[in-house]
Structures are given as structure tokens and as C-alpha cells.
Amino acid sequence: MGLNEHSNGHSKSNRWMKLSIYMGAFISHFTAGIVNVALPGLSGTFQTDLATVQWITTAYLLVISLCLPLMGHWGDRLGHRTVHNLGYLLFTVASVLVAFAPHVTALIVCRVLQAVGAAMFQSTNMALLTVHLPKEQRGRALGVLSTAVALGAMTGPIAGGLITEWLTWRWLFVIHVPAAVLATFLAYRYIPGRQTTNKARSFDGVGALCFAAAIGFLIFGVSRGGQAGGWNSAQTWMPFIISGISLLVLLRWESRHPEPFLPVHLMRKPMLGVGLAVSLISFALANAVLVAAPFYLMTFARINHAALGYVMTAYPILLAVTGPLAGSLSDRCGPKRLIVSGLGAMGAGSLLMALFLDSLSLPGIIVVLALFGTGMGLIASPNNSLMMNLTPAAYSGAMGSIIALTRNVGMVLGAAVALGLLSGQTEEGLRHEADAFYTIFVLNLILSLAALAVFVLVALKSRRLAASGIDS
Template sequence: MQERLRQLSYYRWLIFGVAAMGTFMAVLDSTIVNVALPVIAVNLNVELAIVQWVVSAYLLVITILLPLFGKVGDLYGRRRVYLLGFVIFTIGSLLCGLSHGIWLLVLARVVQAIGASMLMANAPAIVSVTFPGKQRGRALGMIGTVVALASMIGPILGGVLVGLFNWQSIFYINLPIGLCAYLLGYFILPVEEKEGSASFDVQGAMLFASGMTGLLIVLLKGQEWGWGSYLVDIISMITIILLGTFIWYENKIEHPMIDLSLYKCWPFLAGNLSGLLSFMALFSNVILFPFYLHSILLFSPTEIGLAITPFPLLMAVIAPVSGYLSERISPALLSSSGLSIVMIGLWYLSTLDTQSVIWNVLIGQGILGIGHGMFQSPNNNSVLSCVPKEKVGLASGMSALMRNIGMVSGTAVTVSVFEWTRQMELAKVSLPSQTANISAFLIGYHDSLMIGACFAGLGALISLSRKGHAVLKT
């Protein structure tokens, strides 16, 4: 059957469709659960601080495993790892729906995240090696569209399913989709010849996983525990030792888990750094934006949903266009222009106040969507074009890793700046009134957005520095 499929003129796009399904499922489940958290907390009789681990565990595991499964895909075949990802993700979804206790649910989410990391690490790599140089930017741009649509549909679909059925339905819906995606992938994805016989770096994987766990725990819990607290200091010191040992060990062995020599290619390093900064910039707004709409502008849930829509909608439109243009225009120029627009969007949002109306909010979100859509596709194209074919899976996983670290660290910096500024403002008055609380909130929110704008501006400069640099492959 696969031989007949290979003869089709659109066979590459069938492969793209399978890659898009895995990306869509993994991203969807990172957003669909958020809507159900209050219901899960009530049904399982737990506090919000505990139920948040349903989301945090998923994020932690994906972040830790992304480069590992990118490397495994390079060694043992991306098709094999990708299809196994569908199986594990689907089993994890079933276990999530069957869970009757919070820690069983968290454990099931860990299983689900293992499958999701297999999908997320290998989908862009499959697309990158399937499409030739001149078409790669367009295809990766469309993957960006899939990510945006999944992010947009997740909360909406989650609300509908929980409202009509129950919270378990958000996991059960993955079962038929996962089975269908596996069967399609089995028949469509080409069987690869083994690239080489290098062994898997177990020691490096353990050092990396331990170090990244420490780093992400500090970023996620630092504000709650206190950045200068004894516990945070101890975990930070252990994390530095583990990651330092990991870097030393990876430079020493013949077949490392992460090939640090890739960073000698400046477009690869610059693309990853600017990708990290882009998500740090975006998450300076993502976390606090709904609270601004709810607490300051007194928007209804419907209005909040409407206000969020322009970002993923415009990103979904701009990303494939930007990917197409990256085949003809310097990716460095496009990506740096995109981050410059993100910087302008964050600055614009920092001017909103108690008198702002929904149109002001929609414009700000639209600017961010245009900017990020313009940045993401050319940046992905530039990064994956800079590595040899046999290492594209590893490069894909490392890029996704930077994206996740950007989300976590952007959230940590945003919350820290917001809380510190807000407390400083409230300390100026002995008995804070409602007006003082609103004023302190806005000052903290605006300062966080300006920090995010600085991240975007720095990312734009780093991204532009790639212009004129040679790459390892085209």
C-alpha cells in the first residue's frame, strides 16, 4: 500500500497531515485541561495548589524529555518513535479518564506527557526531512498554524465538553483520534533506514533530566517559596552542579545525548536563543492578561474569550505566509521583524488602563499574533536548515525544549516582577483602598509587559545577527 502512496503527487502532504495530527493532539492537551481544573478540583476534593500539578506535571515531563526523544528518533527512526508516541499518548489519555484520585490523575498525565514529547520532538523533524529546502519554510509555517489552532481550540473545546458531559470527556476524546492517527501514520509514514549504530547516552540523559527537573521546579515554585529562601538556594545549587556536570560530560564522550557542537553554528544558537526570548516575551502577557480583563475591565467570560481570539487567529493566518516568504527572503530579517512587532504589541498593551475598551484589547492581541506568526516559521526554518539531516530530530527536540523553558521562565519572571511591584506600591499606603489596589495592579502589569518587550527586543537583535551567516546545510 505504501508503494502506491509513494506514487501520489501529494504524498509529502499526506506525511505532513500525520505530523500535524500529532502536533495538534499534544498542544491541544496542554490547553484543554486548564478549563477543567476548577471542576476537577471540586470532583476530586483538592485545593487549587494541588490540582495545578495536573498541568505542571505535563509541562515538566515534556520539557525534560523533548531532546531525549529527538535524539532517540535520530538513532532508531523517527517513524518508530512517532508511532509509539501515539500509542503512549492514547493509553495515558485513557488512564486520565479512569483516574479517581488526584495523584493517579497526575501520574496518568505523566504517561500522557511521555507520548506527547515523542510527538512534539519528532513531528517538525519529519516535516523538515520530507520537504526539500524551497518548500520546507512553507511546511513548517503550516505546523505553526496547527500549533496556533490547537491553542485556540483547546479552551473552547474543553469548555464545551465539560459543560455537556464531564471532565473525563476531555481525555476520552483523544482515544478515537489517537487510534486513527496511529493507523494513518503506520500506513503513510515511510520506513526509514537506520542512520547509524551509535549508542544512547544513558548517563547524559540522567544528568540532563535531573538538572532540568531542578531548574523547572525552581522556576515554577520560586515565587511561592521565596527567591531568597533556603530551599530555593539549595535546589538552585544542586541544579547548577548537575547541569554543569552534564555539559562537561557531553563534551567528553563520543556519542553525546545533545551534540553541543551544533551550537557552533551561529544561526542555530541564535535561533534557539531568540525562540527562548520570544516565548518569555509572550508569557509576560499570557498569565496576567485574563486577570486584567476580569478584575480591571470587568469583562464577562465570553468577552475574555473574544479578547484572546485575535492572537491565535492572526498567527494561524500569518505563520504559513511567513514560512512561504522565508523561502525567498532572509529568515533572519523576517524573524527579527516579527519580534520587533511583538515588542510594539507589548508596549501597546502596557498603555491600557481602567478606561480601555474591548477594541483596544483586540488591537493589542492582534499585533502580538501578527508578530509571533511572522517570527515562528522563519525561525524554525533557519534552525532546522542549519543541522545535518541525521541530527534534525535532535535539533527539533532542542528547539521545542527552548520553547517550553521560555514559557516557564517567562511566567516566573512575570509573576515575580508583578508581585514585587504591586507590593511596593501597596506598601506606600497604610490602608489600601480599592482604587489603590487597582492602581498597584496596573503598575505591576505594565512593568511586566515592559520587561517582556525588552525580551522581544533583545530576541530581535539576536535573530537579526544571523543575517549573512552560512549554515551547515540547506
């Protein structure tokens, strides 16, 4: 076989490998959002209260968040391909089982199995792209991956609404199965078997337990915030207190453990720490706006649900265009300026909404959504590329899982804060919807500016240290 033929064959295999990974990223987030709009109907179908059926969504998000670092750890030990592809198998089988669940308890159990599978391939997809692609292609690949995640999260609720209107509830859980089967086939066929060999590390059970408590109680507290009692109740704040204590214990334990569950020693590189913070904040900012925008459009623009769907597409369209482009630019020009531009775009969108809350026209609202879509596209892939390039190969799975964790937690927190403010159950006791919207966008502006300032300061400091010959 000639050199060109070999190169073309390798390039073709890489394309199929990337497609299989992108499909998994899309499907797992599509599945997370497709159920939300159907929860009231499922409550009637299973003749149970809404608080119970909400666990169909909450359990899925919670189990993914708990399992991500664990699966990243096993990916580094057993091989990213092994964990990733087994995750596809488990996810696909569990999806079929969910659709045939006889009662709500069985459905939630099957959703937990589905979430474990999703965590297996979410935690290893970035590592696979980083290991098997040349450095000059990683940024674009991670950009497409980020776009697939966002498009899955955006299209899930739309599909859920159509299925709820026209089909039975079982279609919510099987509509993606053909795509999952295809992704599984492509993954086993085209993801290379070669794997960097990493030294086996002992399992840090105490660290894993503390992490599970910190994340589990955090998400449990967030899920209770919009329920009876709201954010002011002791039942809501107690999980947050337990989560904070668990986090402090985790950080202290991990800093002294020779082989920690979470590679906290990597945070000695300031750019890694600030990159994770930017990831969490940017997804929280975007999700807060995506949750608040439909309420805003119906309250101030007074548009119907059909028009609402068209207006909301401004976000995913700009994200789909900007994400891969930003990934390519980060490969050639570096990621930092793109991240700064992305945070600036999100801040500009928040400023527009805060200044012209009562008078912004429909085209103006579309511009704001486009700014957030552009901002997320400029941030996600360059930021992921920055962090993965700073991570030693032996920890690529663990870091990929932590990045995915910040994304999931950011989305949950952004949605919870926006819904909490709009429900009028916040500590400030907001009485008017306008006040709630104003608070959401001002908070977004403050957070985006704070993240921008910290990122720029840390980047400048890292550049000075690099110029001095010190590893930053």
C-alpha cells in the same frame, strides 16, 4: 503509471502525512491546556488539595521536557517514523487510561505515560517534515506545524472551561481520543518507511542525568513560585540553584564527550544558538501576554468572560493566518527578515501597552494581541526552518527535540513570570495591579529588543563569515 500520476499520488501522500503530524502537534498542546481551568473542580472531585492536583498539569509538562532530547536521540538511532508512531499509540492508550483512573495518584501516573508518548512525537515531527519534504516546501510545513501548536495551546483552556461547565471531568481526557486514533492511522498509513541511516551512537548517561536535573529542577522551581512562600522563599530558589549547577556540569561534560547526549557541538554555528534563544524568548513573551491579558481586560476594560473569549481570539487568528504565509515566504525569500519583523511586532505590542497602559481602548488591546499573534507567526516557522536547515541530517531528531524543548520551557517561564508578578509576590513587592502589568510589558519590550539586537548582530556576522568562505 505515468509521471504525472506518480507525482499526484506522491503529493496526496505528502498531504496526508503532513495532516497526521499536524494533528499530533495540536492534540498534545491541546491536552496540556485543557486541564488547567478544571483543577479546582478536580480538587473537589478527588477530595485532595490543589497542590496535589496541580501535578496533573506540572507532571505532564515536566515529563515532556525531560523526555524530548532522549526521544530525539532514539529517533535518530531507531528511525523518526518508528518513535513518532509508537508515541501516538502510547499517547492514545494512556488518554483512555487517564479517563478511567480511580484516584488522583493513578491519574497522575497515566498523565506521565501520556506525556512520554507526546514527547515521542513532539521530538520527531520536525525531523519527519525535514527528511520527507523537499526543501522548498519545508518552511510552509513548519509554519503550519507551529500554528497547530499555538492553536492547540489556545483552544485547550476554552474547551476545558466548556467541559467543566457542562460535562464530567472524564471528558477532559477522552474528548481528543477520536482525533488521536485518526492521527495514528494516518501516520502508519502515510508517513514513509524510508529513513536516513545514521550511525548508532552510544548513550551518554551522565549527560542525560545532568540534563534531567537541570530541566527538572528548573520547572519544579517555576511551579513553586506561585505557591506559599512565593519567589522570595529559599524553597523556591534552591531548585533554581541546583538547576544552574546541573546546567554548568552538563555543558562542561558534553563539550568533552565524543558522543554527547545533547549535540552542543552544533552550537558552534552561531545562528543555531541564537535561533534557539529566539525560540525560547518569543514563546516566553507570547505566553506572558496571553496569561496577563485576561486579568488586564477584566481590570481595565471591565469586560465579561464571554466578551473576553472573543477578544482573545485575535492572537490565534492572526497566528493562523501569518504562520503558514511566513513559512512560504521563508522558502522563497529566506527566514531572517521575517524573524526580525516578528520580534519587531512583539516589541511594538509591548511598547503600546507600556505607553498607554491606563488609556488603551478595547480596539487598541485587540491590536496588541494581533501584533503578538502576527509576531509569533513571523518568527516560529522561519526560525524553525532556519535551524533545521543548518542541522546535519544525522542530528535532525535531536535538534527537533531541542527546538520543542525551548518552546515548552519558554511557555512555562512566560506564564510563571506573569503570574508571579500579578500575584504581588515578586522581589520588588509590587503593590498595585497597574505596576504589575507595566512591569510585564516593559520586561517584554526589553527582551524583544535584546533578542532583536542579538539576532541582527549574529546574522550580519554570519553573512560576513559566509562571504569569506568560512562555515558559520
